[in-house]
Amino acid sequence: MDHFLYRNGQLMAEDVPVTEIAASVGTPCYIYSTATLLRHFQLFEEALQGTDHLVCFAVKSLSNVAVLKVLGDAGAGMDVVSIGEYKRARAAGVAGERIVFSGIGKTRAEMREALEGGIRQFNVESEPEMQALSEVAVSLGKVAPITVRVNPDVDAKTHAKISTGKKEDKFGIPISRAREVYALAASLPGLKVVGIDVHIGSQLTDLEPFRQAYRKVAELTGVLRAEGHEISRLDLGGGLGIPYARDNNAPPLPIEYGAMVREEVGHLGCEIEIEPGRLISGNSGILVSEVIYVKSGEEREFLIVDAAMNDLVRPAMYDAWHDIVPVVEPAAGAEAQAYDVVGPICESGDTFAKARPLPQLAPGALVAFRSAGAYAAVMASEYNSRPLVPEVLVQGHQFAVIRRRPTFDEMINRDTIPEWL
């Protein structure tokens, strides 16, 4: 459920007509709904109610500082994977003590800045990283709280590019080696073990892989405690999927996920951290685009829109489906036409949908790509010298540009011509 609904024949973003925003900021543009962000965050709060927990929003899914402030002010912690994301979370007013630092390639400079600025924990992914963190912490006279990310070798049954918990994936340490890696952690100065971390992938549509992973983590908790390690936190990662197509089988709900979490790890007396990204941000955003041309090919009708794969790469990169809806509600019983919806970029991969049934659309019509909050604006590039598109945040009747569209001069003037040319 989101807050992009038709009212009086118009697609609304909460209480603002999408056409009004498009007229004001131009297209393409991303629009985010505050109410939808908060609602999905609250679903996780409710799912874990009564447990000691922290819901850490995965910043990489949607990292605009205004969005982070909405969630941070509501009580969310943050899961970051780079010092850039850490700086964004801090700029949004989130305390370091509510930020967990994930990722397989943290540099010493990143570790230093996070330790100096305050950090809840580092989720360490390898022994070399652990050695480096120990040295950095000692050099600063600090103690780094850590968990070790274990790879439980379960099949998340998701797209190969976003599976992270199988033994051939690059993430974490094999769970079979956890005892020796925790022993190393205990022997190194400047580190304090606080728990275990796991994250098996993204867009999971079944609870079973989570359950298998969490059961292994629960078992490991007992083993590590018996060896004298303090395991007081379990970071269970993110990954719960969302329905991208409205008529699809819906993935499990956060409340069902929460019940499973309690069953598997609730008896351990640990603080539970989760790191949802997509489920909070995904359906909180749309990408609005204008039809430039309707082109009749030999076999197909092409709807050429002003958004492209540089703005929303998920269809090209993950074969992802996004529902596409006209901003003006089609009349009941309006005849559908199958369109290939494509952008202007000079690659055939710049295709959002093939043979997609839509009402007949003319140049100038606006369409919205739904479920475009997560892994959308954050993955945008300027390929084909198309400036990054603006982001707009709506709350009730108000909206604001939270990242403006750069001018062409701003884009071009970042390049410099050496004086010897």
Ligand SMILES: *Cc1c(COP(=O)(O)O)cnc(C)c1O
């Ligand atoms: C990407 C990522 C997440 C968020 O995944 P979602 O599928 O967006 O919920 C959480 N934790 C880690 C470590 C990640 O890499």
